Amino acid sequence: MRILVIEDDRQAAAYLMKGLKESGYAVDHAPDGAEGLFLAGSERYDAMVVDRMLPGVDGLEIIKSLRDKGNRTPVLILSAMGQVDDRVKGLRAGGDDYLTKPYAFSEMLARLEALLRRGNVAPADTKLRVDNLEMDLLARVVSRGGRRIELQPREFQILQYLMRHQGHVVTRTMLLEAVWDYHFDPQTNVIDVHISRLRQKIDKDYDQPLLHTVRGAGYCLRASG
Amino acid sequence: MALFCVSVSGVLAFVYYTTEQVIVRQTDETIQAEILGLTEHYRDEGLTGLLQIIRQRSAGASGKRGLYLLADQKFHPLAGNLQHWPDSPVARSGSAWIDFLVRSEEQGAGAPQVARARIFDLPGGFHLLIGRDMTERGQFQAVMAEALLGALGVAIFLGLVGGVLMSRDLLRRLDAINRSTRAIIRGDMRERMPVTGSDDEFDQLSTNLNLMLDRIHELMQGIRQVTDNIAHDLRSPINRVRSRMEMTLLGQPDVATCREAMQDTIDEADAILGTFNALLDIALAESGAPREQFETIDLAQVASDAKDLYEPLAEDRGLRFDSEIASGLEIRGNRHLVSQALSNLLENAIKYTPDGGQIGLYGHQGEAGPVLEIADSGPGIPEGSRDKVLARFARLDESRATPGSGLGLSLVAAVARLHEAGLRLEDNEPGLRVILQFGAAGSTGGKGLESGTRDESSAKSESTRKSGPMAATFFAQLAAV
Numbered sequence: 055m056r057i058l059v060i061e062d063d064r065q066a067a068a069y070l071m072k073g074l075k076e077s078g079y080a081v082d083h084a085p086d087g088a089e090g091l092f093l094a095g096s097e098r099y100d101a102m103v104v105d106r107m108l109p110g111v112d113g114l115e116i117i118k119s120l121r122d123k124g125n126r127t128p129v130l131i132l133s134a135m136g137q138v139d140d141r142v143k144g145l146r147a148g149g150d151d152y153l154t155k156p157y158a159f160s161e162m163l164a165r166l167e168a169l170l171r172r173g174n175v176a177p178a179d180t181k182l183r184v185d186n187l188e189m190d191l192l193a194r195v196v197s198r199g200g201r202r203i204e205l206q207p208r209e210f211q212i213l214q215y216l217m218r219h220q221g222h223v224v225t226r227t228m229l230l231e232a233v234w235d236y237h238f239d240p241q242t243n244v245i246d247v248h249i250s251r252l253r254q255k256i257d258k259d260y261d262q263p264l265l266h267t268v269r270g271a272g273y274c275l276r277a278s279g
Numbered sequence: 280m281a282l283f284c285v286s287v288s289g290v291l292a293f294v295y296y297t298t299e300q301v302i303v304r305q306t307d308e309t310i311q312a313e314i315l316g317l318t319e320h321y322r323d324e325g326l327t328g329l330l331q332i333i334r335q336r337s338a339g340a341s342g343k344r345g346l347y348l349l350a351d352q353k354f355h356p357l358a359g360n361l362q363h364w365p366d367s368p369v370a371r372s373g374s375a376w377i378d379f380l381v382r383s384e385e386q387g388a389g390a391p392q393v394a395r396a397r398i399f400d401l402p403g404g405f406h407l408l409i410g411r412d413m414t415e416r417g418q419f420q421a422v423m424a425e426a427l428l429g430a431l432g433v434a435i436f437l438g439l440v441g442g443v444l445m446s447r448d449l450l451r452r453l454d455a456i457n458r459s460t461r462a463i464i465r466g467d468m469r470e471r472m473p474v475t476g477s478d479d480e481f482d483q484l485s486t487n488l489n490l491m492l493d494r495i496h497e498l499m500q501g502i503r504q505v506t507d508n509i510a511h512d513l514r515s516p517i518n519r520v521r522s523r524m525e526m527t528l529l530g531q532p533d534v535a536t537c538r539e540a541m542q543d544t545i546d547e548a549d550a551i552l553g554t555f556n557a558l559l560d561i562a563l564a565e566s567g568a569p570r571e572q573f574e575t576i577d578l579a580q581v582a583s584d585a586k587d588l589y590e591p592l593a594e595d596r597g598l599r600f601d602s603e604i605a606s607g608l609e610i611r612g613n614r615h616l617v618s619q620a621l622s623n624l625l626e627n628a629i630k631y632t633p634d635g636g637q638i639g640l641y642g643h644q645g646e647a648g649p650v651l652e653i654a655d656s657g658p659g660i661p662e663g664s665r666d667k668v669l670a671r672f673a674r675l676d677e678s679r680a681t682p683g684s685g686l687g688l689s690l691v692a693a694v695a696r697l698h699e700a701g702l703r704l705e706d707n708e709p710g711l712r713v714i715l716q717f718g719a720a721g722s723t724g725g726k727g728l729e730s731g732t733r734d735e736s737s738a739k740s741e742s743t744r745k746s747g748p749m750a751a752t753f754f755a756q757l758a759a760v
Contacts, residue, residue, distance in 0.1 A: 137569075139572055156552055208587045208588075237615055238618075239556075241626055241687070242592060242630075244591075251591055
């Protein structure tokens with residue numbers, strides 16, 4: 055997997071690249087918009103991380119220009135501008151996700167990997183499955199090992215999101231955004247409570263837990279072993 | 280000044296010209312009337328009668344300066360008070376108006392006078408002249424011209440004096456404003472433009488400038504307050520991080536100790552960032568900028584989302600979550616900020632309510648607009664301290680900073696102001712009840728104490744709102760650094 059990082063802040067870029075390389079990605083770095091545009095146009099990348107404030111150019115312009123040329127590479131926008139309308143602008147320009155600086159690396163990685171997977175999961179799937187856990191999106195029924203599990207609507211949404219990102223880390227922030235459309239961080243561990251309730255319902259009576267906590271990052275739904 | 284002179288002259292010239300016209304016309308009309316009378320006389324009594332009446336009139340008319348002359352075919356005078364028929368060719372050509380010079384009998388050989396007359400032919404070859412000596416008219420014109428010139432002089436004089444006085448007054452007042460401005464530039468921010476109380480344009484200018492200065496003063500105070508807040512709320516955790524790292528380095532740390540210290544540092548940094556974000560959110564809400572993106576939002580939906588999110592947490596803490604939300608509570612607003620405010624209030628309620636207690640979230644349509652109420656059965660806030668808590672909304676309050684930034688209520692207050700919603704704290708007997716009244720800011724009726732509280736908070740909010748935009752800019756700059 056190749057990632058292009060367009061970021062003018064040397065230190066931030068070095069930190070990003072170190073983290074991404076340690077996570078097993080090949081990373082290229084462009085310190086300004088022109089080089090970024092050149093690299094994005096000439097090489098094939100699986101995803102890009104674009105800083106919004108680049109010297110002389112708005113990162114959004116780069117994304118727009120790429121999209122106009124038919125380049126559909128997933129883009130994660132990094133920005134110090136964290137207001138909701140900034141985020142809307144970023145997504146409208148063709149960004150696929152928007153992360154406000156400063157951010158935790160684990161959060162960035164989880165989001166980037168979610169973007170990388172986006173191409174693989176057909177959103178039209180009406181049935182999701184992790185191990186023996188099944189979700190029927192049309193009937194809105196969840197069952198494990200053939201036994202039906204009753205979920206509250208929010209629990210259903212959380213589980214659906216986790217199942218779509220199965221095998222990968224999903225952060226609390228991602229869940230808040232996806233399920234509640236909340237773009238701020240509550241001060242309490244409110245998501246943890248929802249997760250533990252969900253865990254009660256899907257894991258309690260089974261030997262193999264599916265819903266795992268990833269320390270310092272978030273949660274992951276995956277078949278054990 | 281020149282313009283003034285020209286216009287005054289113009290007006291006076293016009294007056295002169297019109298008056299002259301009127302006089303000429305009057306003379307002509309008098310003559311015409313006399314002719315009419317004489318013609319009738321002539322028709323009734325013939326030439327003899329005419330001769331008689333002319334003699335009569337000539338004799339009596341000298342004072343009135345009436346001129347009469349009846350002449351024969353050869354223009355020899357037969358009767359009248361003119362010595363001879365005027366010499367000009369026009370005078371002998373038939374019916375016409377003529378102006379000519381005449382020496383009247385009384386004046387004898389004096390200067391010839393201007394006269395105006397009408398002549399016409401009578402049947403039988405006789406010629407009749409009826410006229411008026413225009414001396415009086417001339418004199419009148421002279422008098423009038425003199426008077427008008429005098430008036431012109433006086434007008435110009437008065438204009439000059441008035442103009443000088445007036446511009447001196449203007450300059451004096453401009454100078455006063457300039458003096459005040461220079462004083463302010465020198466740093467005396469308390470200086471204000473002089474207001475005379477006459478409510479003229481200058482007074483209005485001064486009043487407006489003063490209002491502007493007051494506003495600037497408030498904005499500066501807002502920035503100072505924000506700076507103080509940052510210093511207060513960010514300096515201490517940064518200091519904590521610093522000393523923690525220093526202490527770790529002082530010893531002979533093994534890897535585990537280092538890891539622990541680093542994890543602590545990350546947690547502290549997160550807390551600092553949280554505080555910073557909260558300050559930014561508050562600054563944003565107070566700037567009023569989100570109003571431009573206001574959309575219709577359903578508070579019932581916002582409230583039930585928040586309930587969905589927090590109910591499990593409350594139950595985990597052994598609290599009962601009571602809720603009753605009417606449908607269709609629509610307002611114009613920013614969903615994200617209202618959600619965040621609601622979330623802060625619910626977190627506070629959960630945080631401060633002991634085990635076995637109850638918290639509540641209610642939404643209903645009030646008289647003025649939708650009302651959201653967040654209640655808890657915690658210790659509440661004593662009646663006397665509610666003002667203090669409200670008054671502290673705009674400031675950071677260390678004592679309420681249990682986990683989190685301690686800015687939760689500040690954000691709620693800022694969001695309420697942004698939506699022009701009234702924010703009240705009431706006794707929930709036991710516990711605290713926070714009431715957000717949307718629609719009209721704090722316009723519902725209430726008991727004396729509550730309305731007092733409300734006034735205080737709205738006065739406070741007024742001043743903080745004003746400090747908002749600049750504070751927001753300030754923060755934006757900070758964020759960009």
